[in-house]
Amino acid sequence: MAVYTHLGAEDLADLISHYDVGTLVSAKGIAEGVSNSNWLIETDRARYILTMYERRIELDDLPFFLGLLDHLSAAGCPVPRTIHDREGRGWRDYDGKAIALIEFLPGVSVDRPTPGQAHAVGAALAELHHASADYPGSRSNDLRPRDWRDLFGRCGQDLTSIDPRLSGLIDRHMPDLLEHWPEDLPRTVIHADLFPDNVLMLGDRVGGLIDFYFACNDFAAYDVAVTHAAWSFDASGAHYRQDVGSALIAGYESARPLSPAERAALPLLARGAAMRFAATRAFDWLHTPDDALVTRKDPMDFARRLEFYAEAGDAPFAPAT
Amino acid sequence: MAVYTHLGAEDLADLISHYDVGTLVSAKGIAEGVSNSNWLIETDRARYILTMYERRIELDDLPFFLGLLDHLSAAGCPVPRTIHDREGRGWRDYDGKAIALIEFLPGVSVDRPTPGQAHAVGAALAELHHASADYPGSRSNDLRPRDWRDLFGRCGQDLTSIDPRLSGLIDRHMPDLLEHWPEDLPRTVIHADLFPDNVLMLGDRVGGLIDFYFACNDFAAYDVAVTHAAWSFDASGAHYRQDVGSALIAGYESARPLSPAERAALPLLARGAAMRFAATRAFDWLHTPDDALVTRKDPMDFARRLEFYAEAGDAPFAPAT
Structure with a gap:
């Protein structure tokens, strides 16, 4: 910043x-x-x-x-x-x-989204996926599972200096993500980084979606997983906010219902989303010069989300009853 | 920043x-x-x-x-x-x-002020000196000649690492400034840091004077000297812009004519103003951690202004003919 x-x-x-x-x-x-x-x-x-x-x-x-x-x-x-x-x-x-x-678009970024705000963001993401489907441009995602593995690989033994648990978590989940990553879910142009920072809220209304510099062609459901990981936890990732997570999915489905295949993939995609941010944060943690004008972000915030998703299975993504 | x-x-x-x-x-x-x-x-x-x-x-x-x-x-x-x-x-x-x-005040900070802008800033400074004269608050200036000397003293031998010429310049001018600093010029509350950064211009008009966090009770003419040093040179201090400097003084005098004693003191006050910023910049240069979120400013930019003022004598402050 x-x-x-x-x-x-x-x-x-x-x-x-x-x-x-x-x-x-x-x-x-x-x-x-x-x-x-x-x-x-x-x-x-x-x-x-x-x-x-x-x-x-x-x-x-x-x-x-x-x-x-x-x-x-x-x-x-x-x-x-x-x-x-x-x-x-x-x-x-x-x-x-x-x-x-x-x-310039008005609005402010929230730290602790309400379920109402998460619902609005989910719906806005679904509308974005509809609208971007016929965008003629294309850009491949350069942060897919292989790329996360490579980023961790470039961190090497230094990962331990961030947190001794990190390597074990990678060893436990990375092979599974590489092997079972979907190949045939519906694709569109996705935002791929829709954190609260990148949404300008006006009360419960979405005033603006900004910062599209990770946008790429990939699975719509992966974007849902990224957004779920970004919005539904406290900052440290230690606490899942179920009401927010459910509202986000319900909001999304109000404008674009998930297919059975997408819903079935979400637990894996969410583990992947958490792994993706753990990977880039770990790499940046070790490679940001001390005199850089940016604040380093803790990769463990997303390691905790990864653990949550691994334990929770499909519960966070079950259809509303 | x-x-x-x-x-x-x-x-x-x-x-x-x-x-x-x-x-x-x-x-x-x-x-x-x-x-x-x-x-x-x-x-x-x-x-x-x-x-x-x-x-x-x-x-x-x-x-x-x-x-x-x-x-x-x-x-x-x-x-x-x-x-x-x-x-x-x-x-x-x-x-x-x-x-x-x-x-919030509108306006933008200029890098290369025109004489017209300098004239407007001079006039706004004079009006500020009039208006602040009956401000009941008081705050002493904690950056007077003794304080500059002490700041340089705390830098010690490290000054040489900034520039080998710096120590000689201090030795040559500091005793004179300490000995001959005025005691009885007209006082008011001064801004004491009126750099172009702290003036919001709307074309040739002053839209706002901001950042009063060095304001203190001191000589009005010292504020004129600080503003002259801040506005009338290129950033490095290597080149004096006579048209800008003269316009600044003329603008000031359009609203508050300088007394003969003030005008006579200006060459010394201007050397002092240059020394003051050389001192704080040198101290900050040596004491700003590498990971600080601020850009260090080169003290030599003001060492060069000091040399200019020492050589120019009263020429920059002579009344318009």
Whole structure:
């Protein structure tokens, strides 16, 4: 969470002069985004988020991400539109980095979602899965079970320094996930990272779904599993909030009922979702320099979720009675 | 520049419920403040800056700072008002830390001020000096020449690791500053840190003066010297921008003409202002942990200004002809 690049008023005014958005009135660097810098920009007409992509690696995927915002927004999803410049481009080069201007959406991220909020998020996710099905862009998921295994492999013996239990958990579940990961569930473009941070709530209503930088083509039910793991626990993962988890699934099914095959896969997919975040967090834990401007996140928060899902079986995903 | 504390939607909604400001609509952690965390808060009525004071040391001065905002705002200065809670308090305790809600002001901070902008800032500083003269609060300046000397003393031999020229510069100027620092110039409450970062410009107009956390009772002319040093150079201090410096002084004098004694003192005060920022930056350079969420600032940027002022004598402060 940081702003990595300084942009003064002159730089910002020059940047937005390439867009038909009015005159700059205010600009604040905002503490969001891990590898991007973001500014909340106000003009005499409206507010926008200006994002600077600090890493080269993301550039190739930018047309996919920014086009997806436009596609979902046009379909009525609460997703910020990409603002195109006067030449029609969705992003511009600025000093060797890509920048994009996107719509500002109101709303606040909750820490302790209510069942009502979880229901609304589930429904919004289902609508997103409907709307993204005919998005022409495609991007493969580069964080699938093999990739988690490889990330853990690159951590090696250092995993023990995070927590001595972590290696055992990986040994116990990783082979099963690799062997039994589904191959033929319904696919669409998924968000793949729909944590409360990435949902702007207005009371019980979803005001915005943001931060699509992990979006990819994969199983809709895997996205349900990721969202369930992200919303239905306290931060440490030690406590499952059944009312929230059930409301999330019920909300999802209010707009897109799960097929029997999807429901049957959810316990495994949820273990996988927990493993995916344990893997990236463990890797980042060991590879984030001490002077980085980001806060490291504890992989054990998701190791605990993994244990929960392994023990709970299909109970969290049983149809409402 | 960071947000040190996480506040979720529930925390923020609870916090602002103690104020008569409407319902929370949006909240963004903003990358401003060195020892504070700040959020740009929007309600259904207006926008505000929520500041959390992370360090205990500032608490005793909070009534001085927050009262000053109200005093200056009431006098017509472009300064954000402190929003008082339903019990009339200017700040509240939150989890052992003080938090305050202040008015949001539009405007953007410039990197390369124009003479027109410098003129406006000079005039706004003079108006601030008029308005603050009858502020009943008082706070002594804890960054006077003796304090700079002590800060350098605590850096010791490590100063050489910053730049081998730094010690010589201190030896050459510090005794003179200590011996000849004025004692009887006109006093008022000064901002003492009016860098471009702390001025929100709307074109050539000053939209807001912010960040009064160094404000104290001291010489008005010293504040002019600080502002001159902060605005009239490129960032490195290698290049003096005479048109900007002259416009700043002319703007100041358009609202508060300098007395002959003040003008005569300005060359020494400007050397002092440069020394003050060289001292705190050198101290911070050596004492900021590598993992701190702030960017260290180069003390040599102000060592170069010090050399400029020492060579230029009274030329930068001569009355316009």
